[in-house]
Amino acid sequence: MASINAGTTFKVSRKSPELIRPAKPTPHELRILSDIDDQDGLRFQMPLALIYRHSPSMEGRDPVRVIRDAVAVALVFYYPFAGRLREVATRKLVVECTSEGVLFVEADADATLQQLGALLPPIQNLHELLYDVPGSAGVLDCPLMLIQVTRLLCGGFVFAWRYNHTMADGAGIHQFIKAVCELARGAERPSVIPVWERHILCARYPPRETMRHLSMILWLTQSEPLSHMIVWCDISSSVPLRSPPFARAYLRTSKVAPMLCVMNIREQMNPPLPEGYYGNAIVYPAAVATAEMLLKNPLCYAVELVKKAIQGATEEFVKSVVDLMVLRGRPNLTGVQTYLVSSARVFEVDVGWGNPAYGGVARAGVDSFPRAVSYFMRIKNSKGEDGIMVPICLPLKAMDVLVDELQKMLPGRSSIASAL
Known part of the structure; x- marks a missing residue:
């Protein structure tokens, strides 16, 4: 599998954008977002892509109509997605379910x-497969989701999404997409009924910041241009690894190499968040070390730093993060020289045409993120070999160093697409 070749061009004809409303009447009400949902770091649009092959069993069925109808029914259960975000006092976000x-x-x-x-990220022609409808990419007073279904000549199709991240995290949007797929295949209702309950992750009264949160220290925003590439690493065999390659990538520009890990805290709470909760249930524990220490020590040193950071993300840590958002005006994440990594889902969701050839993030990084963001996904390559796919987004200079280090560390066990 490989991303689109740089020279590949194709034409896309589109009909005028339309609004899909819930298939049945839904309540007109205000729904408050949690104090994790509406932080600055989540006020952006997240692109996803599901790519399906031709299926002889679906001959004569139009994926556009199947998906359009299923989304309308799904919105009966997930009706806040059919509304619009409003900002009230203290920058608090609420959904007006309109x-x-x-x-x-x-x-x-x-x-x-x-x-x-196979259209693996970074998808170079994403703008063709997910048209940026003018006026649709904001956070407030805009549609909370944009969907484009593009038929291909072979009978396959691309099912591309863009959604407002304040409404859901990766697990939450996977739950919604799964519901759409179940309804498309004939189910009368989703197997998991959505739960709002955003008050669970709202600040205590009075709010109190009880722990140090390195991921929320307001450093300067990174301004240098970013580069995108994709790395696939074979995990069927093991070889000794020394210092983390990103340490060398940062050594030339900074003495400190912070790493933020996106952590799902659904099970961290007592009791755990209810099944069906589709809001943002993530925090960012930070592992911080100097590049010099990372280079002097074996890889296990960095691994232990990350493990320690994750283990420190207790229920009290989560509550302190929530309170921090209110006390500090819903701050953004750290910027300069920060590496943010998340284990992203590979969406194996059947809309009737079988599981997708690819389903997941459309690219590393996000346009509104002034920092490096990478996602790790377990996936098979075109030879059927198990591996980890890593769409990476880094500053240009750091990317050059990283590529050189990866080629030294993983000879013959990795493939690297050209940086964009």
């Missing part, structure tokens, strides 16, 4: 899946 709907674009491409490749 039933206005989510944006939907129907499209056709003059190419086959084989011609396009």
Whole structure:
């Protein structure tokens, strides 16, 4: 599997964007977001892509109509997604459940899946497969989701999404997509009924910051241009690894190499968050060390730093993070020289055409993020070999060093796409 070749071009014809409303009447009400949902670091649009092959069993079925109808029914259960975000006092976000709907674009491409490749991130033609409808990319008073279904000449199709991250994290949006797929295959209701309950992750009264949160220290925003690439690493065999390659990537520009880990805290709470909770249930424990110490020590040193940071993300840590958001005006994450990593889901969701050839993040990094963001996903390559796919986003200079280090550390066990 490989991302689209740089020289690949294709044409996409689109119909005018439309709004999909819930299939049945839904309540008109205000729903408050949690104090984790509305932090600055989550006020952006997140792109996803599901790519399906042709299925002989679905001959005569139109994926556009199947998905459009399923989304309308799903919005009956997830009706806040059909509303619009409003900002009230102290920058607090609420959803006005207006039933206005989510944006939907129907499209056709003059190419086959084989011609396009497997479309692994970074998807270079994402702007064609997920049209940025003018005025739709904001946070407030905008549709909370944009969907484009693009038919391919071979009978396959691309099911691309963009959603407002304040509404859901990776687990939450996976729950919604799964519901759409179940309804598309004929279910009357989702197997998991959505739960709002955002008050569980709202600040205590009075709020009290009881722990130090390195991920929320307001450092300067990174301004240098970012580069994107994809790395696939074979995990079927093991070789000794020395210092983390990103340490050398940062050594030339900073003495400190912070790493933020995205952690799902659904099970950290007592009691655990209810099944069906689809809001943001994530915190960012930080492992911080100097690049010099990372280079002097074996890889296990860095691993232990990360493990210690994650182990420190207790229930009290979560509550302190929530209170911090209120006390400090819902701050953003750290910026300069910070490496943010998340274990992203590979979406194996069947909309009727079988599991997707690829389903997951559309690229590393996010346009509104002034920092490096990478996602790790377990996936098989075109030879059927198990591996880890890593779409990486780093400053240009750091990317050059990282590529050189990876090639030294993983000879013959990795493939690296050209940086964009």
